Amino acid sequence: MNIIGIIASQRKEGNTAFIVNKLLEGAKDQGAKTQSFHFSDLNINPCRGCMACHKGAEGCVIKDDMQKIYEEMEHADAIVLGLPIYMGQMSAQGKIFTDRLFARFSPKFSPFFKEVVTKQKLVLSFNQGNPDASLFKPYMDYTNHMFEILEFDVREVPVVTDLRSGAIDEREDLCMSLKNFGSALVLEEAHKSVS
Numbered sequence: 001m002n003i004i005g006i007i008a009s010q011r012k013e014g015n016t017a018f019i020v021n022k023l024l025e026g027a028k029d030q031g032a033k034t035q036s037f038h039f040s041d042l043n044i045n046p047c048r049g050c051m052a053c054h055k056g057a058e059g060c061v062i063k064d065d066m067q068k069i070y071e072e073m074e075h076a077d078a079i080v081l082g083l084p085i086y087m088g089q090m091s092a093q094g095k096i097f098t099d100r101l102f103a104r105f106s107p108k109f110s111p112f113f114k115e116v117v118t119k120q121k122l123v124l125s126f127n128q129g130n131p132d133a134s135l136f137k138p139y140m141d142y143t144n145h146m147f148e149i150l151e152f153d154v155r156e157v158p159v160v161t162d163l164r165s166g167a168i169d170e171r172e173d174l175c176m177s178l179k180n181f182g183s184a185l186v187l188e189e190a191h192k193s194v195s
């Protein structure tokens with residue numbers, strides 16, 4: 001199984017990077033091939049709204065690092081999208097990534113990906129400073145639904161909360177449950193292929 005992680009935060013050693021990497025670690029332990037893309041290492045521009053992706057057959061015409069992600073997404077069975085909550089919503093990096101998907105992953109809008117028949121798994125992993133997990137739930141549910149409309153098989157990881165107090169790497173239960181979630185993703189796929 002091939003899994004890519006997208007870390008939609010500018011903080012290189014931040015919470016989102018930690019969470020996505022733990023999820024990928026669990027998947028790797030079960031034999032998955034994993035790699036992560038960190039926004040702080042990439043030059044990814046916002047969608048220009050030029051609609052060239054829908055008029056032509058080449059996909060997005062912005063030649064930046066998103067092209068590498070498009071390429072890897074074509075070969076990925078699952079995408080782990082790590083989204084920190086900034087001002088009650090996904091970070092700007094998360095939104096830039098989401099908008100750029102317009103060019104590639106919407107057969108309803110674009111002829112480019114018509115041949116996609118199997119839905120790609122999308123693991124949405126939100127994290128936030130506030131300890132109340134229900135605070136942004138309507139927004140998270142809405143976002144899950146939006147990605148489902150875009151033909152993803154959305155998997156929700158429980159939101160990681162209370163990230164203003166203490167170091168995330170000291171939360172052993174959290175680390176374990178993130179790794180278990182990553183492992184389960186691979187085991188589920190393996191189970192499907194033998195049944």
Ligand SMILES: Cc1cc2nc3c(=O)[nH]c(=O)nc-3n(C[C@H](O)[C@H](O)[C@H](O)COP(=O)(O)O)c2cc1C
Binds near residue numbers: 010015016017087
């Ligand atoms: C600009 C900014 C806005 C934030 N807004 C919220 C918020 O609205 N609610 C919340 O619970 N946490 C908020 N936080 C806290 C982050 O969600 C939290 O620290 C997260 O783990 C940061 O991830 P990172 O280390 O990968 O950047 C905010 C942090 C920043 C920097």
